[in-house]
Amino acid sequence: MNLSASQAVKLVSVIICGALAIIALVGWLAMSRLEVTGPVYTQIANSQGLIGDIEPPPLYVVEAFLDANLAIQNPGQLATYQAEIAALHQQYTARHAYWSSAPLPGALKTEISTTSDAYVQQFWPVLEQRLLPAIATHNQAQISQSLAQLTQIYSAHRAIVQDIVSKAERFNTTAQQNARHQIHHYTLLLTLVPLLALAGVGAGLWFVNSLLLRPLNQITRYMTSLATGDFTADIPCRDAQFEIGDIVQAVSVFRAVILNEREAEANLAAARANAEAERARQQADAATAAAAQKFVVDSLASGLVAFANGDLTCHIHEWFSAEYKTLRMDFNHAVTKMQETMRRIMATTNTVESSAREIMQAASDLSRRSEAQAARLEETAAALDQITDTIRRTSSNAHEAATIAASARADAQASGEVVHKTVTAMTGIEDSSRQISQIIGVIDEIAFQTNLLALNAGVEAARAGEAGRGFAVVATEVRALAQRSADAAKEIKTIISASGEQVETGVRLVDETGKALIRINEQVNQLSEVVQRIATAASEQSSNLGQINDSVNEMDKVTQQNAAMVEQTSAASRALASEATGLARLVGEFRVGEETQTPAPVLAAEPAYA
CATH class of the missing domain: 1.10.287.950 (Methyl-accepting chemotaxis protein)
Structure with a gap:
């Protein structure tokens, strides 16, 4: 792998940033899943709300049934009970629309929005169109018949509601278990991912230290020894990679140049000494x-x-x-x-x-x-x-x-x-x-x-x-x-x-x-x-x-x-x-010496002059 030092540092930085990004992503994912408005919380809240709405039976049907019985007993207050029943009917309709769009499992949503609602839709017409007018007209036969019919519808609806409550409790228990599993999973993930990221960062730092910092320190110490005039030590990290290898090559060239300069200075000193000797x-x-x-x-x-x-x-x-x-x-x-x-x-x-x-x-x-x-x-x-x-x-x-x-x-x-x-x-x-x-x-x-x-x-x-x-x-x-x-x-x-x-x-x-x-x-x-x-x-x-x-x-x-x-x-x-x-x-002006004087041996061989 031919990487430069800057590329290696960038790679390690990318690894660290990636690890931090993964940690942040997992944390955000876990927090988003487990936060108050998150899916897990929403699922548990929906299941708890569902149980609250259907156990005991929905307040809207119960109160309406109660108001019908009260209206039979107190016909004088029929108008009041009619207004309360109309409000309960409207509230039930709004609540039914909510459960139809709520993020519930398909079986529960079908039973709530379709099966149980079928009885409720039968309940309101009997109550509003038959029982209340019969109370207003004091038609006891129609009142008894309508009340019996409402009681039958109420009982069937209550059985369906109890079944829905049981299923909702089981769904809630499962949702809570899933939530606990997800919390445990995300907690483990939040623990492992930082550890893995920490290991990656450690590996990156070891990589930088082994391939960059340690050779750089060694070549720095060697260059310090070169600066003090020590040229006997061998150049370290000759097989170093990245720019350290280029630095080692440059130091080798620098050392060779200094050695050549020293040799040239020695030769120059010798030549100067020879020249001085020759001149002398x-x-x-x-x-x-x-x-x-x-x-x-x-x-x-x-x-x-x-x-x-x-x-x-x-x-x-x-x-x-x-x-x-x-x-x-x-x-x-x-x-x-x-x-x-x-x-x-x-x-x-x-x-x-x-x-x-x-x-x-x-x-x-x-x-x-x-x-x-x-x-x-x-x-x-x-x-x-x-x-x-x-x-x-x-x-x-x-x-x-x-x-x-x-x-x-x-x-x-x-x-x-x-x-x-x-x-x-x-x-x-x-x-x-x-x-x-x-x-x-x-x-x-x-x-x-x-x-x-x-x-x-x-x-x-x-x-x-x-x-x-x-x-x-x-x-x-x-x-x-x-x-x-x-x-x-x-x-x-x-x-x-x-x-x-x-x-x-x-x-x-x-x-x-x-x-x-x-x-x-x-x-x-x-x-x-x-x-x-x-x-x-x-x-x-x-x-x-x-x-x-x-x-x-x-x-x-x-x-x-x-x-x-x-x-x-x-x-x-x-x-x-x-x-x-x-x-x-x-x-007589000439001096020629004595007559017996022997002339100088001018023709004799002479030794070389020293």
């Missing part, structure tokens, strides 16, 4: 990368500043991370190459300076000897031999100096290329920083768009009302996450911008170093040209001194020429000494 890891990685990059930039900046100040011992001994290891190795290699080149240049410069001083001293001695040449010509051969050996060594040293100068120029060019590569690498780092800044900008834009989407989702969830509250929480968390991503992107962008500025500073310093190396290369080229000229002059001197050995006899002719040549040589040697001193002073 990313921040740690970014901080580590920024620290490593700052360390690299600071180390390179310190090395380049020292390099720009002429300190060629500025090797970077600290370990770099894997992505910057090549940069450190290239820098150390360039510094080492420049250190070795400058060490050779310094050695060559010292040699040139020493040779220049010797040449200057020799030129001074030659000048003094030229002054005394005439007096000491015999010493010329030995002096020329010494000069020839000295000039030969000078020529050899000059050629060696030229070779060293050429090598220094090549090394300076190689150092320039290394610096150029360094500048290229720093430019690449700057480009990478710029690209990272662009990527961070894209991430910032994505975070902004995500924030807008989360804001729109929150608005839509607010429009959805209670159903969108969980989604509103998710939208709020997504918006917060997007805001944190945007803040992190801005921080990373700021760090990258600062790194880009530091890299730009490093590029500028390396570029200045490259320019300094270009100037050094130009000075080395000048030094190479000077040494080449010295070597050429030394070769010419060696050739001339060889000819002097063959032309000692012509010494006198060329004494003046030799004096002039010695003067030129002295001037050239002074100029060479001055250039050598300036070159030594310039090269």
Whole structure:
């Protein structure tokens, strides 16, 4: 039976109302039957009235018969008796009409209205038409005859009346018994019907309590436990009928939704924790990368500043991370190459300076000897031999100096290329920083768009009302996450911008170093040209001194020429000494360490930077 709760309540209400209606109907029926004007009472009253009318014999006939006898005895009062008899006749006629329409049993009604009335109808004509006129005329014979006839009619009528009285008594007894039975029946009915109605009402109430109130109380207690946060209990009344079943289904859906929301909140908390951990890891990685990059930039900046100040011992001994290891190795290699080149240049410069001083001293001695040449010509051969050996060594040293100068120029060019590569690498780092800044900008834009989407989702969830509250929480968390991503992107962008500025500073310093190396290369080229000229002059001197050995006899002719040549040589040697001193002073600005210093192992394999 598929009934709703409202239909069940209506059914129980109908049952109760029906029971009350039945009780009222039975009560009304019983009261209507037993009331004073009811059928039972009317039947008993009619039977009692019938007996009253016919036992003793009807007053109308008895009095009329009595009046007839009195009129015979008192003829003087005949008129009075005639009026009384006429009234009694009229009263009998009215009473006979009443009994003809009274609700009596058929046998009694027939005997009263027909059998007994037949004698009465004979009685009145004899009395009124024969006896009374005979009394008025004093006709004793007719009076006696009429009186005898009235007495005979009266006696027959009385026998019929007694029979009717007996039957009426039996009818009255039966009617009273029937009335008592009906009273007992209706009393029993009035007792049983309320009991049955009470049982029906109890059954209806039990039905409502069992199928409605008890499941409703159970589901109410369960919903109260749900409201307190207890989701462990099983849902009661799963097989409940009516709207309770729908409520149970709704509670099941509500419980499932809350459990899903709790699971979603747990997942969201886990996702938030994972996001926080990921953000912390990313921040740690970014901080580590920024620290490593700052360390690299600071180390390179310190090395380049020292390099720009002429300190060629500025090797970077600290370990770099894997992505910057090549940069450190290239820098150390360039510094080492420049250190070795400058060490050779310094050695060559010292040699040139020493040779220049010797040449200057020799030129001074030659000048003094030229002054005394005439007096000491015999010493010329030995002096020329010494000069020839000295000039030969000078020529050899000059050629060696030229070779060293050429090598220094090549090394300076190689150092320039290394610096150029360094500048290229720093430019690449700057480009990478710029690209990272662009990527961070894209991430910032994505975070902004995500924030807008989360804001729109929150608005839509607010429009959805209670159903969108969980989604509103998710939208709020997504918006917060997007805001944190945007803040992190801005921080990373700021760090990258600062790194880009530091890299730009490093590029500028390396570029200045490259320019300094270009100037050094130009000075080395000048030094190479000077040494080449010295070597050429030394070769010419060696050739001339060889000819002097063959032309000692012509010494006198060329004494003046030799004096002039010695003067030129002295001037050239002074100029060479001055250039050598300036070159030594310039090269002395570089610190190349001790001669026995072992270069840093710049080509050794490095472990990954932690």
